[in-house]
Amino acid sequence: MRRFIVVIVLLLASAVVMLPFVWMLSASLRTQGDLLGNPATLWPGEFTWDNYLDVWRRIPFGRQLLNTVVYAGVVTCVSVVLDSMAGYAFARFEFRGRGVLFVLVLVTLMLPIQVTLIPIFQLLTDLGWVNSLPGLIVPRIADAFGIFFMRQFFLGLPRDLEDAGRLDGASEFRIWLRIMMPLALPAVLTLGLFNLLYNWNDLLWPLVVTTEEQMRTLPAGLALFKGQHSAEYGLLMAGATLALLPMVVAFVLVQRRFVEGIATTGLK
Amino acid sequence: MSRRIQRRRTRTALAFLAPALTVITVFVLWPMASALRASFTDSRILGEAEWVGFENYTRLLSDDRFTNALKNTAWYALVTTPVSVALALGFALLLNRRLPGRGAFRAVLFFPFVASLGVVSIAWAFLLDPQVGLVNHWLNQIGLSIGDGVRDPDWAMPAVMLVGIWRNTGFFMVMYLAGLQSIPRDIREAAVIDGAGPVGRFRYVTWPLLSNTTMFVMIIASIFAFQAFDQMYVMTAGGPFFRTETLVMLIFDTGFRDFEMGYASAMSWALVAIILLLSLVQIGYFRSRAVRY
Amino acid sequence: MPRRAQLAVVALVIAVAGCGGDDDGGDSSGPTTITFWNGFTDADRPAVEEIVNRFNESQDEVVVDMTIQPWDVINQTLLSAYSAGEGPTIVAMGAEQFAGYVSTGAWAPIDEVYDEGLLDPATLPAASIEATTYEGERYGVPMSAAAGMLYYNRALFDEAGLPGPPESLEQLAEYAVTLTDYHPADETNSVYGFALPDHGALPHWPVLLWADGGGVVADDNSRSLLGEPASIEAAEFWTDLLINEHISPIGLSGVEGDNLFAAGKAAMVINGPWSSGAFTEAGIDYGIAPIPPGKATQVSAAISVNMHLAADASDAERAAAYQFFAFWNSEESQTYWAIETGYPPNRTDIPPSAVAENPTSAGFAEAVGARLYLQGLTKASQINDDVVIPTIQRMTRGEGTPAELLPEAAAQIDALLAQE
Numbered sequence: 015m016r017r018f019i020v021v022i023v024l025l026l027a028s029a030v031v032m033l034p035f036v037w038m039l040s041a042s043l044r045t046q047g048d049l050l051g052n053p054a055t056l057w058p059g060e061f062t063w064d065n066y067l068d069v070w071r072r073i074p075f076g077r078q079l080l081n082t083v084v085y086a087g088v089v090t091c092v093s094v095v096l097d098s099m100a101g102y103a104f105a106r107f108e109f110r111g112r113g114v115l116f117v118l119v120l121v122t123l124m125l126p127i128q129v130t131l132i133p134i135f136q137l138l139t140d141l142g143w144v145n146s147l148p149g150l151i152v153p154r155i156a157d158a159f160g161i162f163f164m165r166q167f168f169l170g171l172p173r174d175l176e177d178a179g180r181l182d183g184a185s186e187f188r189i190w191l192r193i194m195m196p197l198a199l200p201a202v203l204t205l206g207l208f209n210l211l212y213n214w215n216d217l218l219w220p221l222v223v224t225t226e227e228q229m230r231t232l233p234a235g236l237a238l239f240k241g242q243h244s245a246e247y248g249l250l251m252a253g254a255t256l257a258l259l260p261m262v263v264a265f266v267l268v269q270r271r272f273v274e275g276i277a278t279t280g281l282k
Numbered sequence: 283m284s285r286r287i288q289r290r291r292t293r294t295a296l297a298f299l300a301p302a303l304t305v306i307t308v309f310v311l312w313p314m315a316s317a318l319r320a321s322f323t324d325s326r327i328l329g330e331a332e333w334v335g336f337e338n339y340t341r342l343l344s345d346d347r348f349t350n351a352l353k354n355t356a357w358y359a360l361v362t363t364p365v366s367v368a369l370a371l372g373f374a375l376l377l378n379r380r381l382p383g384r385g386a387f388r389a390v391l392f393f394p395f396v397a398s399l400g401v402v403s404i405a406w407a408f409l410l411d412p413q414v415g416l417v418n419h420w421l422n423q424i425g426l427s428i429g430d431g432v433r434d435p436d437w438a439m440p441a442v443m444l445v446g447i448w449r450n451t452g453f454f455m456v457m458y459l460a461g462l463q464s465i466p467r468d469i470r471e472a473a474v475i476d477g478a479g480p481v482g483r484f485r486y487v488t489w490p491l492l493s494n495t496t497m498f499v500m501i502i503a504s505i506f507a508f509q510a511f512d513q514m515y516v517m518t519a520g521g522p523f524f525r526t527e528t529l530v531m532l533i534f535d536t537g538f539r540d541f542e543m544g545y546a547s548a549m550s551w552a553l554v555a556i557i558l559l560l561s562l563v564q565i566g567y568f569r570s571r572a573v574r575y
Numbered sequence: 576m577p578r579r580a581q582l583a584v585v586a587l588v589i590a591v592a593g594c595g596g597d598d599d600g601g602d603s604s605g606p607t608t609i610t611f612w613n614g615f616t617d618a619d620r621p622a623v624e625e626i627v628n629r630f631n632e633s634q635d636e637v638v639v640d641m642t643i644q645p646w647d648v649i650n651q652t653l654l655s656a657y658s659a660g661e662g663p664t665i666v667a668m669g670a671e672q673f674a675g676y677v678s679t680g681a682w683a684p685i686d687e688v689y690d691e692g693l694l695d696p697a698t699l700p701a702a703s704i705e706a707t708t709y710e711g712e713r714y715g716v717p718m719s720a721a722a723g724m725l726y727y728n729r730a731l732f733d734e735a736g737l738p739g740p741p742e743s744l745e746q747l748a749e750y751a752v753t754l755t756d757y758h759p760a761d762e763t764n765s766v767y768g769f770a771l772p773d774h775g776a777l778p779h780w781p782v783l784l785w786a787d788g789g790g791v792v793a794d795d796n797s798r799s800l801l802g803e804p805a806s807i808e809a810a811e812f813w814t815d816l817l818i819n820e821h822i823s824p825i826g827l828s829g830v831e832g833d834n835l836f837a838a839g840k841a842a843m844v845i846n847g848p849w850s851s852g853a854f855t856e857a858g859i860d861y862g863i864a865p866i867p868p869g870k871a872t873q874v875s876a877a878i879s880v881n882m883h884l885a886a887d888a889s890d891a892e893r894a895a896a897y898q899f900f901a902f903w904n905s906e907e908s909q910t911y912w913a914i915e916t917g918y919p920p921n922r923t924d925i926p927p928s929a930v931a932e933n934p935t936s937a938g939f940a941e942a943v944g945a946r947l948y949l950q951g952l953t954k955a956s957q958i959n960d961d962v963v964i965p966t967i968q969r970m971t972r973g974e975g976t977p978a979e980l981l982p983e984a985a986a987q988i989d990a991l992l993a994q995e
Contacts, residue, residue, distance in 0.1 A: 017381065020376060020381065021381070021382065021383070024376070024383075024387050027373075027391070028387065028390040028391070030448075031390055031391060031393065031394060031448065031452075032393065033409065033416075034394075034402050034405035034406055034409060035393060035402075035405070037405045037408065037409055037416070038397075038401070038402070038405050041408075045856065046853060046856050046857075047853075047855075047856030047857045047858060048857075050834060050837035050838060050853055050856070050857040051837060051838060051839065051856075051857035051858050051859075052838070053408065053411075053414035053415070053416075053834065053838050054414055054415065054416055054419040054763055054838075055416070055419075056416065096301045096302040097302060099298040099299070099301065099302065100298060100299050100301075100302035100303065102298060103295045103296075103298035103299045104299075107291055107292070107294065107295035108291075109291075109292040109295050109296070110292075112295075115299075115303075117558075117562070118311070119303075119306065120501075120558075120561060121314075121554060121558060122306060122310045122311065122314065123502075123505050124505060124508075124509075124553070124554040124557040124558060124561075125314050125550055125551070125553075126509055126529075126530045126533055126534075126550050126553065128530065128533050128534050128537050128538065128546065128550070128651075129317040129320070129533065129537060129543070129546055129547045129550045130310070130313040130314055130316070130317050131651060131655055132327065132543070132654065132655050132658050132659075133312070133313035133316035133317060134309065134313045135655040135656070135658070135659050136655075136658060136659045137308075137309070137312065137313065138659075139659035139660070139661055144659075144661060152305065152309070153305070153309035153310075155305055156301065156302035156303075156304075156305040156306050157306070158306065158310075159502070161302060162498060162501075162502070163457075163498060166461075166494040166495060166497065166498040167460070167461070167464060167494070167495075169494045170461070170464045170491070170494045170495075171464060172466075186291070186294045186298075187294075200459075200460045200463040200464070201460050201463075201464070204456060204457065204459075204460040207456075208453075211395065211396065215397070215398040215399075217398065217645075217648070218648060218651065221644070221645070221648055221652060222651060222652050222655050225612075225642045225652075225656075226642065227642065227643075233398055233400075234645070236401070237400075237616070237645035237647075237648075238616040238617075238620065238643055238645060239616065239617065240616060240617065240645060240646070240647075241616050241617030241618070241646065241849065242614065242616075242646040242669075243776070243777075243829055243830065243833070243846075243847070243850070244617060244618075244830060244833060244849060244850065244853060245404070245617065245830075246617055246618065247404075250401065250404070251401075251405075254397055254398065254401045257397075257398075258396050258397045261396045261397075262389070262393075265389060265392060265396065269385055269388055269389065270385075326679060327654050327657075327658055327679070328654070328657055328658060328679040328680060328681055329679055329680055347961075408834075411831060411834070412762055412824065413762050413765060413767075413824055413831075413835055413838075413840055414834055414835065414838050414840065418762055419762070419763050422760060422761050422762060422763060425760070427759065427760055427762070429759075430824070430825065430826060433824070433825060433826030433827070435974075515647075519774055519775060519828065521774060521826075521965070521968060522826055522965075522968045522972065523965035523968045523969055523974075524965060535960070538650040538651050538654060539650065539956050539960075540675075540956065540957060541654075541675060541679060
């Protein structure tokens with residue numbers, strides 16, 4: 015009985031949570047005229063697939079999708095490694111200034127990008143990295159969020175395996191790679207998912223770094239359907255829907271790995 | 283531990299840290315230092331910037347717009363952080379057990395974080411429009427009404443708070459799910475064998491073991507909350523009459539609309555100081571309760 | 576010659592050959608490429624791209640490399656680029672930020688375009704010329720120019736037995752009251768006479784104040800007119816209609832006002848030509864009329880987007896930009912522009928018959944009394960966003976009467992004007 019109530023509650027929560035997405039889907043399958051003429055309904059009066067087809071025509075969707083995959087993909091893969099290493103160091107090694115350094119890393123999360131945008135851009139210009147893949151990717155391959163996240167996770171892992179590894183004479187790097195990282199798999203996957211999502215949807219950074227349409231990412235491409243005084247809602251929503259499908263897939267893949275509690279057989 | 287081993291471990295630690303810290307130093311800390319320097323000038327982005335010392339900072343103290351934005355932002359953070367974290371924990375606990383459709387529910391609750399906030403804010407703006415939106419349309423049918431919706435000065439902030447909670451709860455839930463993964467099953471099983479009920483199990487086993495995750499979630503949640511921008515920008519434009527203007531919105535306008543980048547930088551660093559203080563308090567709180575092996 | 580040395584020589588030759596005429600667009604070895612940023616996203620983009628393509632194909636000396644920037648981030652992308660010396664050669668922006676950018680020294684004066692006869696200012700919209708003039712020098716040429724006009728829903732008018740568009744603002748108010756069918760508990764069935772937004776739209780309230788002899792800022796930008804009796808009276812008139820007669824939802828943004836009209840729930844709305852497409856698609860049977868006169872005069876809000884030249888442009892780039900300016904504003908291009916987008920053409924010497932194909936364009940060419948709002952003020956955004964709009968928002972929500980709030984606002988504006 016209690017489980018039944020829980021499921022009902024979850025279903026209600028789901029309905030509320032999904033409402034904007036249902037709207038988005040509905041808007042993507044209607045003509046602009048239908049959406050604006052009959053806004054107070056979810057059911058398309060004038061059903062059309064045109065938005066999904068036109069999105070490929072009006073912006074270089076395929077190309078921008080590829081750019082986004084490369085950009086978000088590379089940043090995710092590299093940042094997960096770098097952040098995990100740094101998080102592990104903060105969690106497991108004691109060294110002078112560790113606390114101060116960690117707080118300094120945290121502080122980088124706190125300053126709004128509005129005031130660092132121009133200095134970063136000037137730096138990229140000096141490096142000749144504007145409108146280039148390195149310029150887009152390198153500044154993003156390590157971030158405080160990931161370091162913080164992995165630190166917390168590593169803090170909660172038991173030391174027994176590590177110590178056993180050290181007694182066996184394994185190098186720290188080997189311990190990290192062979193023992194700690196597999197244990198941290200749920201966190202690593204989760205962090206990967208977050209970084210992927212964040213960079214996949216990031217509008218401002220790629221927009222400032224790249225000016226050529228062929229180099230741009232999806233959010234920048236989709237932003238072209240918004241005008242100063244209006245928007246082409248059907249196209250925008252269709253594009254947004256297409257853009258979030260890969261993220262849904264990524265999420266499902268990551269969640270599959272979450273089983274109830276880690277197997278602790280390794281502790282024996 | 284012998285000094286030699288200590289030194290070797292310190293060197294190893296720095297080796298682990300080096301790649302990430304190099305990137306962060308060059309591409310984040312250096313621009314931040316630039317911004318700090320700018321906050322002591324009258325920089326207008328283009329042209330010469332003159333040193334003005336602490337003038338920008340003292341100006342903040344008597345700036346009504348700043349005080350208002352700070353108040354709004356603090357209020358926003360104070361409400362959305364605990365609510366979204368509590369909801370996230372609740373959902374994580376519920377969805378960590380065996381439940382029909384568990385995977386689907388997790389996906390659904392996480393969904394708000396998947397699309398760009400700019401786009402979903404448009405969806406919410408449409409839905410919540412009192413005249414043409416679905417929500418009021420449905421409410422009217424059962425005799426309720428959302429009145430003026432986001433245009434009502436008293437409801438604008440609750441509305442954007444709601445969107446913020448809607449967006450972040452699933453995100454924090456997934457973090458909690460990851461944290462729950464690190465709680466060894468045998469510890470929980472031991473508690474059951476000991477005769478602890480579900481509430482007792484949570485209080486004495488799960489909650490303490492989650493403290494690392496909770497610290498992370500709370501700090502991140504408050505940092506996010508203090509930097510809220512997107513949904514206000516789309517849904518209310520900071521209005522009506524600055525009721526939903528947050529600090530980042532004010533910084534954005536000051537820097538990029540009025541070109542007063544020096545003053546905007548000072549505002550940003552004041553924001554950092556506030557968030558930092560808050561985070562240090564939270565770190566201190568959780569440190570005394572941390573579970574470490 | 577040993578192989579290595581051969582390769583070295585070849586490399587050297589290629590390097591030397593490649594060195595000439597690349598960076599600044601040397602005329603002898605290739606076309607000058609200039610970059611052009613603008614924010615014409617949305618439905619107008621194809622027309623802009625077409626004209627740029629035509630320019631590039633029509634000659635070999637200049638290539639325009641255009642990037643469309645989304646409007647909400649244009650300041651960030653532009654200022655970042657300018658500060659690093661990577662700004663576009665030409666940028667198109669709305670007139671609202673004109674004075675601010677010019678005063679930072681980002682743009683170069685372009686009087687030569689007119690003085691050398693590439694364009695004749697007499698054939699261009701007067702409001703645009705005014706919008707691009709700063710301290711006697713001209714810093715831009717028109718890209719698009721229009722003035723707000725009244726869209727009215729013919730079906731709703733017919734239903735209410737109204738003969739045609741209102742011929743005075745007082746009549747507009749009367750009609751609005753007649754057309755309003757207010758059902759707060761059942762909004763789906765509400766109809767509003769006149770959608771009057773207070774933010775995120777072209778200037779509405781300033782127009783209403785001007786029409787009755789009031790205003791926001793005096794013509795010579797010396798002081799604010801908000802506290803004048805004429806302004807207060809006009810504000811009281813319209814505030815009363817909003818609060819007591821419910822002719823419009825209160826607190827609308829421009830987009831929400833448009834959506835209301837497109838859904839057939841607002842009988843009148845003031846807007847520019849860009850909305851006409853959406854209204855047609857939504858199936859609204861609408862007409863376009865000039866904003867009717869008030870007690871003092873007949874005015875409408877001028878919307879002006881202009882092209883500006885970067886101050887650090889080289890001579891070759893400058894000449895190239897001038898060529899593009901002239902092409903954009905040529906009769907051919909403007910005729911195409913008007914027909915495709917519904918904007919009126921930038922050229923006063925294009926006869927209405929030439930753009931008759933697009934009734935919106937023809938309609939908007941009939942706008943009367945186009946006036947610029949807060950022109951030439953570096954503090955324009957602050958005055959509008961930080962003083963005028965919040966004051967109107969307070970007034971229309973009953974948080975103070977016009978007689979109380981407007982003089983206060985006028986004082987705040989005077990303080991900002993003193994900083995100019």
